[in-house]
Amino acid sequence: MNRKLDRTMRFLKCFLALILLMSTCLISVSQVSAAGSIYNTSNDIEFSKKDTSGLREYDGKIKFDLPAAQTSKGNDIIFLRDTSGSFSAHTRQLTEAISEIAEEVDLSQDRIMVINTMPATRASVTVPLTDDLKVIKDGLTRTAASTVTADSGFEYALTNYNGSKGNTDNNTIFILISDNDAYGVQRTVDGAAKVKNAGHKVGGIYIGSSAASIANGKKMVSDPSYFYQFTNMTQGIDALRELTQTMYETEDAQMEWTLDDAFDLLDVSAKDQDGKEIPVQVSGNTVTLVTPQDAAKSVTLQYSFKEKKRLLVTTLVGIGSVNASLGQEPIPDVFVSGNNDPVIYANDRTITAGTSFDPLENVTASDIEDGDLTSDIQIISNDVNTKKEGVYSVTYAVTDSDNNTTKKTITVNVNASPPTVKAQDMSAIAGISASEVSWFTNVTAEDKVDGDISSDVSVDYSSVDFQKEGDYPVVYSVTNSNGKSASTTVNMQITAEAPVIQAKDMAT
Incomplete structure (x- = not known):
């Protein structure tokens, strides 16, 4: 039981130490990336370089995703369908396309009207202005009695629309789908002008290749982007579907972000997910981007900046927001750490x-x-x-x-410290010569740097009188490689022996 408790305590200590280490690391690192939730807005920066003065430069990216967003305003779409003999090869395909478009639009707020032009100077209402899908589909198969017109049906269509539109603020577009019968004459341009003067949009799908018809078509429409010219009806149908979608007014998304005054904005640009440039306006350190929510898109704004002077505290890089159809979302905060020396x-x-x-x-x-x-x-x-x-x-x-x-x-x-030298007291009999003495027996010298330097020891016995009994000093000295010297003095005892008298008995 005690062993289990001991293991548990060791585990808890290690766990707490790990938590402390992680918290220390997190505190010491500045936040360089963050993300929001509504538009997945993110803001990331990374260090780029330092200039010769030690001032830091950074690169940053603000990214956000936008949904497609259309206004709730309804649309009235008036098709001018050519049912003349020259266009008869395309009539069925066009009829099916209008039927499909009726299914695709939002008939809870949108309405459709179909005018037959047969030929260019005659017109009839085959589908009255309605939001009823069944009425639209039934009317597309019917050919009503025609009325003589002078402008390929535009004036006729405008008169009928005005008579049935009621009290509405819907967007309105008149779209002519025809060949040279309608586009080849000036009266088509004149009739379209009346529609435009009434405040409505005019679009055109021209199937043919006549330069004169193309020129008339460009004059006829209310915007150059509303005119399409093809020789292939399938392409014309695709263009017709695209043209009906232009009636839906899109909401604009706006991003505004201001770099802190502690920094200089060096460069900024924006692109969508396909690499298409998005215009950006810069005023001082404030960046503004406006883009239509005409389709779902991802926007990336790239920027670079530099500190004006050396920052000694952690500094917020900038503040701003993305304001779009789902509401406003703050651009996440990122920080640059202080530029202190270690x-x-x-x-x-x-x-x-x-x-x-x-x-x-x-x-x-x-x-x-x-x-x-x-x-x-x-x-x-x-x-x-x-x-x-x-x-x-x-x-x-x-x-x-x-x-x-x-x-x-x-x-x-x-x-350097001096070496140490050791020697022992000696003795000798008076009368001995200096050369007969073993001066270096038991004499040693040590040094912290040089080690054993006994061989470098010198002896000074100049004070010794070898002929006279007495105690005399003998000095041993040594010097290390650092020039530090040491010495020690021992006693040399000279002892005189009693004389020996030798004699023989003498004879008397």
Whole structure:
């Protein structure tokens, strides 16, 4: 049971230590990316470079997704269908296309009217202005009695529309689908002008290749983008479907974002997901982008900026919002961390020659933004010779995440200590010569740098009188490689022996 408890406690300690480490890392890192939820709006920045003054430049991207958005206003679409003999090869295909379009539009607010032009100077209402799909489909198959017109049916269509539109603010477009019968004559242009003067839009699908008809068609429509010319009816049908969609007014999305005054805006541009340029307006540090929500699209605004002066605190890059059909969404905040230099903590050192020297001992580094940088310290120079007395230097460097580098140099004093020499007292009999004495027996010398230097020991016995009994000083000296000397004095005892008298008995 105790072992299980011990393992549990160890696990909890490790877990808490991991949490503490993660929280420390999170605190020391500035926020460089963020995202919103309505339009998936994101804002990301990344460090680009530093100029020669140490000022930082960044690149950023603001991205957001827009849905297609149309106004709730209804549309009245008046088709002028050519049912003349020259166009009869296309009549069935056109009829089917109008029937399909009727199914595609929103008949809860949209209405359709179909005018037959048969030929260019005769017209009839085959589908009255209605939002009833069955009435539309039934009317497309009917050929009513025609009325003589002078303008390919435009004036006739306008008169009938005015008589049946009622009180409405719907958008209205008159679309002529024909060949040279209608487009080849000036009266078509004149009739279209009456429709335009009444405040309505005019569009045209011309099936043919006559330069004169093309010129008339361009004059006829209320906008050049409303005129389509093909020789193939299938393409004409696709264009007709596209033209009916232009009636739906789209909402505009606007993005406005202002870069903080602490920065200079260097460049800005915007594109959609297909790489199409989106115009951007810049006023000072404020960027404005307006784009229609005519289709679902993804917008990317790229920008670059530079700090005006060295920032010492974490700074918000900018504020703004995306305002579109689903409401307003703030552009996520991103921050640039302070551009502080890291600090190296190291003191001058004094060591004894011959001892070990760790240049990183008690050396630390930290940064306001990055925290502890001790592990990143680099030694860029170290001329310390631990065997030779002298004054040396060590230079350190450390670089933070903003590429700020700090250097620091300390002085290292290497002091050499003198060697040690050991010797023992000696004795000799008076009358001995100096050369007969073993002066270096049991004499040793040690040095922290040089090691055993016993062989370098010298002896001074100049004070010894080898002929006279007494105690005399003998001095042993040694000098190490750093010029430090040491000596020791021992006693030389000279002892005189009693004389020996030798004699023989004498005879008397």
